[in-house]
Amino acid sequence: MSENLSDNMKVIVFQLQDEEYGLPVQQVQSIEKVEHITRVPKTAPYLKGVINLRGVVTPVIDLRIRFGLKSDEITEHTRMIIVTKDDIDVGFIVDAANDVLDIPSDVIEPAPEVVGSIEVEYIKGVAKLDKRLIVMIDLNEVLKVKERGTLLSV
Template structure:
């Protein structure tokens, strides 16, 4: 059975069907974007219940209306320095393949629509940078967005938060 939620493999495939609507957020000085269709809700950052022996980037879990949701700090995951939590810190609650996951970011900016011509493929960086989790780079006037393939990232072996679909 085919997994209809499998994201496109390349930027050109991602944009071939038309515009991409993304939620933009910041981590440090960089601006990122993820497909709005994966976002269930936005919440302020609250205390989490820490899980023993979990990787540092998994902050813990929260109870979201009866669902236990793992919470990942993306600043720690992407090695972007020590996170600080303030009134702007947001948890983006994602629904990926039926699994709910929380993602801590510094702030959420807005929702934008990128046309196919505004999305460039990720740069070839060799082993220096893992671009497997990138859809590409979105350009909007003077802004550059790093477009994250959140399905791939959350279902990676390293994260192990969303089971891979059976082939």
């Protein structure tokens, strides 16, 4: 393991089903409890709607549905991770937001061909830490709208 902090990536770790996923801290604005979501008609099934977050209308994506997993009910552990891409805030509904880790870059391996039932296009790599595997998410791919090939916009 490298002792040089510049070789580490600070990551927010969250959970979907029984798996752990990571997003770089610099892409995450905040982690919120799930609040009332206003549905928007004729949107993709994974786009749950929008919220008013501190005066900003923010689209909300259910990451379970986006990744092709079965949707689950919202519990006291469910969180919304607010990410920013190209000056657009987006909320991701996740089962839980576990912790923040420093992951050495040398423990992140390229994405394997298959990672459970999640399409590999959403995955940047997999970090192996002791007995934990953390799937690193590719924010650009998650926010892409397949039908149009563009980033999600509001």
